[in-house]
Amino acid sequence: MEEEELLAYRKAGKIASEVREWSKTLVKAKAKIFDIAEKIEGKIKSEGAEIAFPANICINDITAHYTPKFNDETVIQKNDVVKIDLGVHIDGFIADTAYTLDFSGKYKKMLEVNEKALAAAIKLIKPGASVGEIGRTVQEIITKEGFRPIENLTGHEVKKHDLHAGISIPNIAVPYNWKLEDGMVLAIEPFVTDGYGRVIESNKIEIFSFLDDRPTRLKEARIIIDRVKGREKLPFAQRWFAKDFSPMKLDFIFRDLIARKILRTYPILHEREKGIVSQFEHTVIVTKNGCEITTK
Numbered sequence: 001m002e003e004e005e006l007l008a009y010r011k012a013g014k015i016a017s018e019v020r021e022w023s024k025t026l027v028k029a030k031a032k033i034f035d036i037a038e039k040i041e042g043k044i045k046s047e048g049a050e051i052a053f054p055a056n057i058c059i060n061d062i063t064a065h066y067t068p069k070f071n072d073e074t075v076i077q078k079n080d081v082v083k084i085d086l087g088v089h090i091d092g093f094i095a096d097t098a099y100t101l102d103f104s105g106k107y108k109k110m111l112e113v114n115e116k117a118l119a120a121a122i123k124l125i126k127p128g129a130s131v132g133e134i135g136r137t138v139q140e141i142i143t144k145e146g147f148r149p150i151e152n153l154t155g156h157e158v159k160k161h162d163l164h165a166g167i168s169i170p171n172i173a174v175p176y177n178w179k180l181e182d183g184m185v186l187a188i189e190p191f192v193t194d195g196y197g198r199v200i201e202s203n204k205i206e207i208f209s210f211l212d213d214r215p216t217r218l219k220e221a222r223i224i225i226d227r228v229k230g231r232e233k234l235p236f237a238q239r240w241f242a243k244d245f246s247p248m249k250l251d252f253i254f255r256d257l258i259a260r261k262i263l264r265t266y267p268i269l270h271e272r273e274k275g276i277v278s279q280f281e282h283t284v285i286v287t288k289n290g291c292e293i294t295t296k
Contacts, residue, residue: 001183005160009094009283009285009294010294011049012089012090012095012294013283013293013294013295013296015044015047015049015088016049016087016095016096016283017097017294017296018047019044019047019086019088020086024101027076027082027084029076029077030076031075031076032075033059034068034069034073036055036057037054037067040055040084044086044088049089049090050088051087051088052088052095052096053096053234053235054206054207054240056083056098057082057083058085058277058279059074059076059082060080060274061195061274061275061277062268062269062277063083063191063199063270063277063279064199064268064269064279065205065266067206067237068206069238070250071242076103078103078104079104080103080104081101081104081276081277081278082101083099083100083277083279084098084099084100084101085097085281089161091160092161093160094158094185095283095294096163096295097295098279098280098281099279099280100278100279102278110193110276111192111280113147114142114190114191114192114278114279114280116141117137117138117141117171117192118188118190118282120141121190122291122293124137125180125186125188125284125286125291126180126286126287126289126290127182128179130178130179131168131169131176131179132173132175132177134170135169136173138172138190139173142171142190142192148192148194148195148196148197148275149171149172149192149197150171150199151170151171151172151197152199154169154171155168155170155186155188155189155190155281156186157186158185158186159185161231161232161233161234162232163187163233166184167180167184171190180286182287183285183286184286185284185285185286185294186283186284186285186286186291187281187282187283188281188282188283188284190280191277191278191279193271193277194275195271195274195275196275197272197275198271199269199270200270200272202269204268205268206237206238206239206268207235207236207237207238207266208236208263208264208265209231209233209235210231210232210263211261211262211264212261213225213229214260216257216260220249221253221256221262224241224253224257225257227241238250282294282295
């Protein structure tokens with residue numbers, strides 16, 4: 001890895017870590033998740049970085065890809081389990097980190113197990129390490145305590161302007177045996193649940209990424225294309241355009257962009273049996289003797 005890239009990854013990680021800890025002051029009962037997301041994203045930019053993906057605020061069984069709609073009135077309730085997943089980039093070099101807060105007081109053990117599994121996975125990371133061994137270790141730690149990992153969500157390799165690139169880091173034992181290499185950048189994120197252990201897609205979508213520049217007859221669609229294609233593969237939220245178009249017009253534009261396969265969609269994911277889900281995540285760089293946690 002070039003020194004300039006390494007410095008960018010480290011800077012992104014430092015900012016992501018600082019924003020993560022700062023954001024915990026925002027996440028409280030009666031807080032509107034729209035306000036939390038907007039403040040997190042604003043804080044990232046105020047720190048001199050860019051938003052790698054829309055702030056995800058997932059409550060209870062909702063597991064991933066939930067960023068508030070422009071008119072979202074959802075408020076955190078006193079018994080909610082809330083996951084915050086945020087991403088920062090510096091010139092395309094990404095830091096991805098997440099945490100969970102339990103306002104009910106009922107899931108302390110689940111969160112502790114989740115953090116233990118994350119720490120154990122990170123401890124195994126080094127050149128030549130098997131992703132199968134990492135997944136098996138995470139699964140054993142979680143199931144030993146009576147919970148289940150989300151088997152169809154994984155950690156992922158990160159590359160410039162590409163959040164989900166290259167290899168996946170499973171949270172269960174798998175039949176393949178891919179090996180880690182020096183210089184890889186990885187987002188490690190075990191998910192733990194008291195439910196079935198799988199997520200399914202909902203029909204709601206608020207997060208998208210640019211897929212291909214194809215013809216469209218809508219001049220408004222072209223405005224959006226021109227604004228997002230510079231993000232390359234990095235996701236964005238529909239609400240980011242809410243001040244530019246009316247709600248009805250914005251929905252129409254996005255339907256057209258999806259139909260023409262100009263945008264990729266990220267449906268909201270929730271636990272199959274409505275189980276409570278927790279998540280903790282760090283970004284690491286594989287080094288000669290182990291790894292460096294950029295978001296520590």
